[in-house]
Amino acid sequence: MTTPATTIDRALQHVYKEVLRRNPGEHEFHQAVEEVLGSLGPVVKRHPHYLAERVIERLCEPERQIIFRVPWTDDAGQVQINRGFRVEYSSVLGPYKGGLRFHPSVLLGTVKFLGFEQIFKNALTGLPIGGGKGGSDFDPKGRSDAEVMRFCQSFMTELYRHLGEYTDVPAGDIGVGGREIGYLFGQYKRITNRYEAGVITGKGLAWGGSRARTEATGYGTVYFANEMARHVGRSLDGQRVVVSGSGNVAIYAIEKVTEFGGTVVAASDSSGYVVDEAGIDLDLLKDLKEVRRERISRYAEEKGGDVRFVEGGNIWDVPCEVALPCATQNELDEEAATTLVRNGTHIVAEGANMPCTPGAVRVFQEADVLFGPGKAVNAGGVATSALEMQQNASRDSWSFEHTDERLGEIMRNIHESVVTTAEDYGRPGDYVFGANAAGFTAVADAMLAMGVI
Numbered sequence: 001m002t003t004p005a006t007t008i009d010r011a012l013q014h015v016y017k018e019v020l021r022r023n024p025g026e027h028e029f030h031q032a033v034e035e036v037l038g039s040l041g042p043v044v045k046r047h048p049h050y051l052a053e054r055v056i057e058r059l060c061e062p063e064r065q066i067i068f069r070v071p072w073t074d075d076a077g078q079v080q081i082n083r084g085f086r087v088e089y090s091s092v093l094g095p096y097k098g099g100l101r102f103h104p105s106v107l108l109g110t111v112k113f114l115g116f117e118q119i120f121k122n123a124l125t126g127l128p129i130g131g132g133k134g135g136s137d138f139d140p141k142g143r144s145d146a147e148v149m150r151f152c153q154s155f156m157t158e159l160y161r162h163l164g165e166y167t168d169v170p171a172g173d174i175g176v177g178g179r180e181i182g183y184l185f186g187q188y189k190r191i192t193n194r195y196e197a198g199v200i201t202g203k204g205l206a207w208g209g210s211r212a213r214t215e216a217t218g219y220g221t222v223y224f225a226n227e228m229a230r231h232v233g234r235s236l237d238g239q240r241v242v243v244s245g246s247g248n249v250a251i252y253a254i255e256k257v258t259e260f261g262g263t264v265v266a267a268s269d270s271s272g273y274v275v276d277e278a279g280i281d282l283d284l285l286k287d288l289k290e291v292r293r294e295r296i297s298r299y300a301e302e303k304g305g306d307v308r309f310v311e312g313g314n315i316w317d318v319p320c321e322v323a324l325p326c327a328t329q330n331e332l333d334e335e336a337a338t339t340l341v342r343n344g345t346h347i348v349a350e351g352a353n354m355p356c357t358p359g360a361v362r363v364f365q366e367a368d369v370l371f372g373p374g375k376a377v378n379a380g381g382v383a384t385s386a387l388e389m390q391q392n393a394s395r396d397s398w399s400f401e402h403t404d405e406r407l408g409e410i411m412r413n414i415h416e417s418v419v420t421t422a423e424d425y426g427r428p429g430d431y432v433f434g435a436n437a438a439g440f441t442a443v444a445d446a447m448l449a450m451g452v453i
């Protein structure tokens, strides 16, 4: 007997209302949950036991949420207090896995939205990793290395007791790169007296890191976008591309687009964007952002000529055929999406987590723009973290070529799984539905197999 659609819709609406009631004010978390629930109607119709066993409600509640005080001393000798978070969301497919974000905007709801997304993303990789996320409202911008180190040491002094290579394995995200991972791992090692390399990923190559992890999210984003193009008989070669952000994901997305023959004409940071019609000069951008930690306006100052910096403004005003939002959540709204559609954009692939608002996604889908959601598109980063864990477990170190090849294969497999799931449900080309349905089904089946947990 099948469950009528209206009963299912009502049940899903009830789940969502409960999420709103139990998590007041956590708007980003609400948004992420609503987006996934919006795809689950047909899945539940086909598998009514997911409703009966209350799998969806269970998934809307993290397994564990940790909030802690992070006191540290700044260079002036003043005591500073930040708040630390780790949301251990789901461990049915493997140890909790997901990055740490250090940014002043981080609240519990931010970490919950990221952790929720991470469950399904990690499931899509097909690798044995559960979902989690963490972070702090600490702002590394303008802080000395010594201050960042003291903060990281204090953060890890509390968090270490929850971590372990079989328990919970953090990595980087906004504001957390190689420098922070080094300080965090150093403190973990010091407290535990164990060289447990697999407890954190994104490590330096000399101390247990994986080749291609730095590049993986950006490269993976472009591998996925390339598959989207190929699927409709197109290619990235010769395309005019805009990439927002200029951090880890953006930089390596720009690098790979260029290798595929596209031209990235604009990049941004939170102060504004630059337009360089000749194509973003990656050596300069890497030096500015990875070494000198400068604002993006310096790019225009140092390049000169026709390169322009637009303070504030909206990078999505720059016409492009392919748009890769790689900065932060809700950076591309309905109005920006309408501008992109008007300017002839035909592929949008989310390198960041949830960068497009629901209104923007609707605009793209109604205009038949190919739209790839972050949980599929940017999964290459966490997938390569899982490859780093494999190398740590086997005391091995793979070549760049081998790791990059595995990354490419994983991204092609995710694309295939998303596309075939969407087709199987009669929704060809709907990447949002395909990613949610495929990711959810993998997690839900594992939960059911393990009983009421």
Ligand SMILES: NC(=O)C1=CN([C@@H]2O[C@H](COP(=O)(O)OP(=O)(O)OC[C@H]3O[C@@H](n4cnc5c(N)ncnc54)[C@H](O)[C@@H]3O)[C@@H](O)[C@H]2O)C=CC1
Pocket (backbone or CB within 6 Å): 099, 172, 173, 174, 175, 176, 217, 244, 245, 246, 247, 248, 249, 250, 268, 269, 270, 271, 326, 327, 328, 329, 331, 351, 352, 353, 354, 378, 379, 381, 382
């Ligand atoms: N690093 C990773 O492996 C992964 C990162 N992501 C997501 O990718 C996005 C970017 O992360 P990362 O590159 O790692 O961080 P990052 O800290 O290296 O770079 C973030 C970039 O976004 C810019 N940015 C932040 N807020 C902005 C705003 N309001 N407007 C314009 N630009 C803004 C920053 O200036 C910076 O250039 C985030 O959504 C993150 O969750 C997703 C998967 C994996």
Ligand SMILES: O=C(O)CCC(=O)C(=O)O
Pocket (backbone or CB within 6 Å): 097, 098, 099, 100, 118, 121, 169, 170, 171, 172, 173, 201, 353, 378, 379, 381, 382, 383, 385
């Ligand atoms: O590499 C990881 O474990 C986490 C990456 C991440 O935070 C993400 O996929 O959003």
